Amino acid sequence: MIDKILIPLASDFHIHTRQDALMEMVVPRIIEGGVSLCYVMPNLTPPITTTEQALAYRAQLQSLAPNVTFLMSLYLSSELTPEEIKKAKSQGIVGVKSYPRGVTTNSDSGIENYEIYYPVFRAMEEVGMILNLHGEIPSDPEKDICVLNAEEKFLVHLRQLHQDFPKLKIVLEHATTKASVEMVKSLGDTVGCTITIHHLQLIVDDWAGKCHNFCKPVAKFPHDRQALRDIILEGHPRFFLGTDSAPHPAHLKECAQSCAGVFTTPLALPYLATTLDSFGAIDKLRGFACENGKKFYGIKDDESKSHHEITLVKQKLSVPEFYSFGKFSETRQSFVVPFWAGKDLTWKIETRV
Amino acid sequence: MIDKILIPLASDFHIHTRQDALMEMVVPRIIEGGVSLCYVMPNLTPPITTTEQALAYRAQLQSLAPNVTFLMSLYLSSELTPEEIKKAKSQGIVGVKSYPRGVTTNSDSGIENYEIYYPVFRAMEEVGMILNLHGEIPSDPEKDICVLNAEEKFLVHLRQLHQDFPKLKIVLEHATTKASVEMVKSLGDTVGCTITIHHLQLIVDDWAGKCHNFCKPVAKFPHDRQALRDIILEGHPRFFLGTDSAPHPAHLKECAQSCAGVFTTPLALPYLATTLDSFGAIDKLRGFACENGKKFYGIKDDESKSHHEITLVKQKLSVPEFYSFGKFSETRQSFVVPFWAGKDLTWKIETRV
Numbered sequence: 001m002i003d004k005i006l007i008p009l010a011s012d013f014h015i016h017t018r019q020d021a022l023m024e025m026v027v028p029r030i031i032e033g034g035v036s037l038c039y040v041m042p043n044l045t046p047p048i049t050t051t052e053q054a055l056a057y058r059a060q061l062q063s064l065a066p067n068v069t070f071l072m073s074l075y076l077s078s079e080l081t082p083e084e085i086k087k088a089k090s091q092g093i094v095g096v097k098s099y100p101r102g103v104t105t106n107s108d109s110g111i112e113n114y115e116i117y118y119p120v121f122r123a124m125e126e127v128g129m130i131l132n133l134h135g136e137i138p139s140d141p142e143k144d145i146c147v148l149n150a151e152e153k154f155l156v157h158l159r160q161l162h163q164d165f166p167k168l169k170i171v172l173e174h175a176t177t178k179a180s181v182e183m184v185k186s187l188g189d190t191v192g193c194t195i196t197i198h199h200l201q202l203i204v205d206d207w208a209g210k211c212h213n214f215c216k217p218v219a220k221f222p223h224d225r226q227a228l229r230d231i232i233l234e235g236h237p238r239f240f241l242g243t244d245s246a247p248h249p250a251h252l253k254e255c256a257q258s259c260a261g262v263f264t265t266p267l268a269l270p271y272l273a274t275t276l277d278s279f280g281a282i283d284k285l286r287g288f289a290c291e292n293g294k295k296f297y298g299i300k301d302d303e304s305k306s307h308h309e310i311t312l313v314k315q316k317l318s319v320p321e322f323y324s325f326g327k328f329s330e331t332r333q334s335f336v337v338p339f340w341a342g343k344d345l346t347w348k349i350e351t352r353v
Numbered sequence: 354m355i356d357k358i359l360i361p362l363a364s365d366f367h368i369h370t371r372q373d374a375l376m377e378m379v380v381p382r383i384i385e386g387g388v389s390l391c392y393v394m395p396n397l398t399p400p401i402t403t404t405e406q407a408l409a410y411r412a413q414l415q416s417l418a419p420n421v422t423f424l425m426s427l428y429l430s431s432e433l434t435p436e437e438i439k440k441a442k443s444q445g446i447v448g449v450k451s452y453p454r455g456v457t458t459n460s461d462s463g464i465e466n467y468e469i470y471y472p473v474f475r476a477m478e479e480v481g482m483i484l485n486l487h488g489e490i491p492s493d494p495e496k497d498i499c500v501l502n503a504e505e506k507f508l509v510h511l512r513q514l515h516q517d518f519p520k521l522k523i524v525l526e527h528a529t530t531k532a533s534v535e536m537v538k539s540l541g542d543t544v545g546c547t548i549t550i551h552h553l554q555l556i557v558d559d560w561a562g563k564c565h566n567f568c569k570p571v572a573k574f575p576h577d578r579q580a581l582r583d584i585i586l587e588g589h590p591r592f593f594l595g596t597d598s599a600p601h602p603a604h605l606k607e608c609a610q611s612c613a614g615v616f617t618t619p620l621a622l623p624y625l626a627t628t629l630d631s632f633g634a635i636d637k638l639r640g641f642a643c644e645n646g647k648k649f650y651g652i653k654d655d656e657s658k659s660h661h662e663i664t665l666v667k668q669k670l671s672v673p674e675f676y677s678f679g680k681f682s683e684t685r686q687s688f689v690v691p692f693w694a695g696k697d698l699t700w701k702i703e704t705r706v
Contacts, residue, residue: 144575207562256606
């Protein structure tokens, strides 16, 4: 039985670091969770659409966590030009994130019109930037499309993009279905896939009426969760950790219309080790969380700060009921409820960084 | 275009009338919603398992709503005997409700063991009592069973029960799937089915992160909703209204783990007319809400108080944001948020009863 692991600090290829008081709480906790490199989502208010915005935001993050490497992305929108792509690349921006809504901005038929972005994708392919896809199409009851099959129905677009841009590195973000795992496996080496910690744990029952487990894409059937676990057990090199950790204050979760997102940043590696161990994949932690993603993104070790090592041990660790931030009049506005609040994990970080 | 309907007061064959202060708010609103006959669920605290309990509860309800006919049911459990069935029938109790949990109480394998209740079902068949089924099997990730397919996986049990007790009247409650509609249609005249108002409106997207639309069974795919609408358009006589109206105080909905249930009682007919009209079935309202259920249950008009007529008109009606009840220290403990709170309905009751 493995009860101790020495690994490099991990990489999280999908994280929401937020703004203002919430950012100030979240960002210092990245390294606490055992992560020293992260790929930052651009969906701020307003979204990060220019190189300048991305660099300014990175400076903020860096000052809050000097020991973490922040890889930045731009938000795909109709304003993004091939020229901006070249500029972004020259300034060290790593990729471009596509959200379903961003795609629908310029067409009634939604994601079908990826083609209007083809000049941008071509520039990205040329300069070597990553395309990150939120892989869902908009719900449409007339076509029997809802949150349960929105990801699966997206996959034809992933395949088409890969066919049209075989050298463009594309990441299908936060895969939740067996169909996605099979599609990514079937495609070439330029297509990767992130998997969150919570999607390795949740099925639809777990977010039915339980707002803190509600996220997008929603967790699906048990056989889908099994497919995510199986691809990690297989040690497939194009699947890697992207937590999609997405904190919201409690009053925006425990209400009539909850924000989507699960918060895992402060305990990322303890959650992940506990999860992988539960299905016999603890020996896959290093590849999944420390190696595969960096290899796919082409990140050399001297570019990141993740050459430090940490020790994980199989010991009980209680997840806090909440993390406080800011100063607000109402209590629930001032804290974030983390994933598995109040429950016990079976792994913890022994040496704090 | 139909913009006015004269119909008898309706029947609701599945209602939760609760206890104490909540009951005192809910029960007088039954007739306000245009309903004068209802079939009352026995899942109180403690559950109604004896004739005495049912009669005592009916007396409470009757005193709060003298103009409503309350049909009572018992909670299926291992304590229920064939003798109690005969006694219940002689005292006017109408049926027995089976919940999944009630079934699992006495067996590890859950609903498979309906056979332990066969002596009770035989007595019910003899004396002419109704068996009401909450048609879901317990989730079991190992077998890929979750809230999304728990109803469909139950249907073999419905078919088996009908085969073994062909003269026993069985109602599959609150059907949510195409599979259920097809199964009920395929079975004999002794098998009926209730459909709620909210399941005619909701799909899975509508309860994802929206606690006031969260109910059990959960609303499913658009094609499932369409099947429920289609069977009403067809005017099938064995499908009828059972609202499953299930009020909870707001603080038990807007929280980390929401109670399941949608509250529709105070505006039952305005909701239903608005809903049916939206898919071209307003002419089916009378059959679905006033006739089919009574016919299936074998209720003669002189047994009920539903021979009064009311007029529905196609006019705007705003759903209240909440209904207050009781006196509690915290505000959210003192109100129930109804279905579609704050939205506009397109039909209202013209003549209040």
